[in-house]
Amino acid sequence: MKNLFSLSAFAALLAAPAMAESVAPPCSDFTTDKSSWSCFCDAKDAPGSVWGSGPYTGDSDVCTAARHAGVIGAEGGMVSLKTVDGQASYSGSEANGVITRDWGSFAQSIAFPPPAVTSDLAACGRFPTGTESHSCFCAADASKARDVWGSGPYTGDSDICAAAFHAGAVGEGGGEVTVLRVPGLKGYTASEAAGVATSDWGGYDFSITFNRN
Secondary structure: OHHHHHHHHHHHHHHHHHHHHOOOOEHHHOOOOOOEEEEEEOOOOOOOOOEEOOOEEOOOOHHHHHHHHOOOEOOEEEEEEEEEEOOOOEOOOEEOOEEOEOEOOOOEEEEOOOOOOOOOOOEOOOOOOOOOEEEEEEOOOOOOOOOOEEOOOEEOOOOHHHHHHHHOOOEOOEEEEEEEEEEOOOOEOOOEEOOEEOEOEOOOOEEEEEOOO
């Protein structure tokens, strides 16, 4: 009996990871009522309809969209997604063996945040004095609401990370940036991009821009 019990316990231990997967809700239960969501896609899930190429319409099949985005493969797995603003139109495309469709406007979209980037560089703040070039790191959760003046180049005292998001120098996952000191302008014009709203300003003695090389 002792040996039988040990074999049963061992079998239960082997089954534990598979049981743990079932703790996450299936992605078929996703609702756009939530701003973010984590769920599980089974390898046996049948492909569903998807509109767009990222973001996708809010009624797109989550697991099929996740495969198109390259978040998971045919073996399935955990998915993290978020609800974002609707788009005026969605363009279909083919990626990772999944074909998506075109669509017009839709009230809400779904998107898959990229993995957070890490770095050994110090966190960005303002451009330091006494240098012509500065490298630093913007975390994925760096604030987009900090002060930025201009639309590229930006005033020299603009918050580097907020400016980097606005400029597209880093994506949603954050990343490393190299900031360059360039001549100042007589005026800086506001704009909005990538969730960052910048402000107008008059003259400033120097500007910052991002090295894309």
